[in-house]
Amino acid sequence: MIETLIVVVHLLVAIALVGLILIQQGKGAETGASFGAGASGTVFGSQGSATFLSRLTAVLATVFFLTSLGLAYYASYKASEIRDAGLPVPALQSQPAAPASDDVPVLDEVQAPQAPVSDDVPTLD
Template identity: 80%
Template sequence: MIQTVIVVVHLLVAIGLVGLILIQQGKGAETGASFGSGASGTVFGSQGAATFLSRLTAVLATVFFVTSLGLAFYASHKASEVRDAGLPVPMMQSEPRAPVSEDVPVLEEQAPQAPATDDVPVVE
């Protein structure tokens, strides 16, 4: 339940961050405002919009990092629960995949044999 809430908040904040970053103008766009293009009549004032949007972006970025850390903590906590659940440990690659039973005879004459090097024709 808590993981679902964190994931939903994380996704909403990520979408909000993308939107805020796309709305903001670069530093080069402010040169037109200094020549009287009417920026002082905006809703936030001449510098208020940039300050408000940059602060809101910083807050959303902080929430994004906190939810990222929360999800990482939750994933590591779940991994330790699975490890402690008593499940069998996967075998290493160096161990044989199936144990050889002495009840089942291994018939080497039925196994395919590689041809001898004398039997293979040489193509030149």
């Protein structure tokens, strides 16, 4: 239940973060405001929306980071649950990996299979 909630929050924050980054203006756009382009009458004040959007972006980036850590924790927790599910652990075998050289049969030269030959194959003349 909580994992599903974290995934939903993570997805919504990711979409909001992309939208916020696309809305923000570049650093070069502030040059016109410094020469008296009438920015003092905007909704966000004379500083513009830069500080508000920058802070909101930082908050959303922090939430995105925390939800990423939460999802990583749940993934490792589930992996340890699967590992500890009671499945038998394979025991180390004391047998040699390869048989002794005396036990290996010697094979004669192996012939590759031949394709069947047919008389009714047209030839290019």
